[in-house]
Amino acid sequence: MTPRRLAVKALIHQEQAGYANLVLDAELKKCTPPLDSRDAAFAARIFYTTLERLPLLDYRINQFTKKPIAKLDAPVRAVLRAGLAQALYMNVPLPAAVNESVKLTRALGKSSAAGMVNAVLRRAAAADVSEADFADPLDRLSIYYCLSRPVAELFYAQFGAEAFPLAAAFYEKPKTTIRVNTLRTNDTALTALLQQEGHTVTPGPWPGALVVEFAGSPAASAAFKKGLFHVQGLASQFAALCVDALPGQQVLDFCAAPGGKSLTLAEAMQDKGQLVSGEFVPSRVPLLQQAFDRCGITCAVAVENDATQHNSDWPTFDRVLCDVPCSGLGVIAKKPDIRYKDLDGIENLLAAQQKILQNGADSLAENGRLVYSTCTVNDKENQAQVEKFLSANPDFHVVLPKTALPGADITPLGTLFLPHRTGTDGFFAAILERN
Ligand SMILES: C[S@@+](CC[C@H](N)C(=O)[O-])C[C@H]1O[C@@H](n2cnc3c(N)ncnc32)[C@H](O)[C@@H]1O
Incomplete structure (x- = not known):
């Protein structure tokens, strides 16, 4: 072959x-x-x-x-x-x-x-083919920039002329970034180790983040096998850091597999307290335990759970992360099939997202913090969901993040990362607290 x-x-x-x-x-x-x-x-x-x-x-x-x-x-x-x-x-x-x-x-x-x-x-x-051959903006997005008609329509309706640089950015792969396992090493020591292994390392925008050009697959690195880091995009790191999980707290990661954000949360907790990592799809639950074992995390428990159903047996949590299932329209650079989604079933997805967010709020302790995040740039799954939640829960408000990346759009309903502005995946995160 x-x-x-x-x-x-x-x-x-x-x-x-x-x-x-x-x-x-x-x-x-x-x-x-x-x-x-x-x-x-x-x-x-x-x-x-x-x-x-x-x-x-x-x-x-x-x-x-x-x-x-x-x-x-x-x-x-x-x-x-x-x-x-x-x-x-x-x-x-x-x-x-x-x-x-x-x-x-x-x-x-x-x-x-x-x-x-x-x-x-x-x-x-x-053949001489250029963008200018497609006068109709939807033809340009769907043929020249290779998106399904429904995705092209959604982008054009939401972003207008900015849909074109956005679509173009999905052909640029974001740089690989990793999250240092601070339970086992630190930025300086891991940088030196990865350099010894022959990779090129530069500091990321905040502590615990490194930008690495791997010579080969990251998972093949000896440092990875020793559980010294996990691969995590900067926008995902941002969402996990928005949770502000602290040592000793009770933390719920409601939609957790494969576990990138759970790892970042457990590390922020210094492996102290309890992290409950829930996941609906049974075959994905073991991925969580594997990630915890590789990184030496003992404070986390992986459970099969449907976050759209309220679980009255659970205690309340100081921190809840709802990293909900979404259309994935921010991660087209990594997953090319998302380009051609028909977006059928989006209404069901929107309903599930809202239920998960509401259940997250219902599981939150009085002075707790709730974070809602997606890897899509679709306003209906992002700001509109937060707006709907706030109108049903007037005792909550949005907290603005202390920092975000240059180019990120910090709005009153959450922070949006657009790939052509931030050089990351498309991503959204909103921090919610009670008044
Ligand atoms: C965006 S991914 C989570 C990524 C994860 N937080 C991370 O950082 O690695 C969403 C996850 O939610 C799971 N999921 C879908 N429906 C769910 C539900 N009703 N309850 C809990 N998890 C669900 C999906 O199987 C998927 O693993």
Whole structure:
């Protein structure tokens, strides 16, 4: 199996829906003998780059095929898309991208299409396509910036002209940042250790945050295996720090898996007091305990729990974090399938978010602090939810954060991170306290 063939197989598989990461993992697992790590990484890059640019790739290809790309055989369609993605976005020289695609077409039993693949790829790669070709703003967002129509409509309605730099920023991956496990090390010692391991480290914007260019996967680092850090974006760190968890407190992390924010909370608590980390999806609950074990955290307990249901058995908590399930429209850079969401079911999601926030408030001790956060930039899931909560709970008010990153929008209803302004994921966090 070659990496290109594996990427094409995964693209065909992806057409039958499914989460992109699961589809790719399934194809990699089926591969015997397995691809070595370099080939697997190349296959993954082809797969994700193609997915990220699908509508624009198809737009180019459709200018030169007799039939629209949607009507071609699935393997030929996938070969064309993957070949063009390599030539345009992966610095693969055009002749190599074309030759490999033609070989692959034949290998997949589609020899009769080999000539067409050759000609179409050369012409589609050379076509002069620019943003200005899409006069209609929704066409520009959905084809040039590769978003589903509903996502394009939502962004344009909410952000107007700023939707374009926002959409462009989803092609920039935020720098990798880590959270230092202050129970086991400190910023200086971990920096030195990571540098010894060959990674490039710079200080982050606040204590406990480091910006790291890893040579390889962060999870492969010896320091990671020793539980000296976890990978956490700056906006996520900000949300966890907004909780202001203190040693000895009772803290509830209502939607906790895979556990990044729980780790940051437990570290802020100096592993003293009690952290209850709830998670609805049973298969995700063990991820929490694994994270606690790796980082040596003993104050936390991972429990299966539905945060939309009030649990009268629970005590009240000094701090509650509601990091609710959301549309994910802030983390498109990491999860390309979110680009193409149809947003069906958003009303159910909004209702669940509001219930979780209300239950969080109902679990809060008198002088406690509640934090509501999402990884979306959708106003309905963010400021509008806080506004609705405040009108039902007039005894609460929003507390402004002491600091945020440059570019973050600190509003009276919470703090919004937009990737093109902050260089982070899109994110929202609101701090709520009783009057
Ligand atoms: C945004 S993620 C949480 C990320 C986590 N706080 C972290 O920092 O690693 C939301 C989580 O909520 C879980 N979830 C979804 N519905 C839930 C519910 N009704 N009750 C509790 N958790 C829920 C999801 O399975 C998902 O793991």
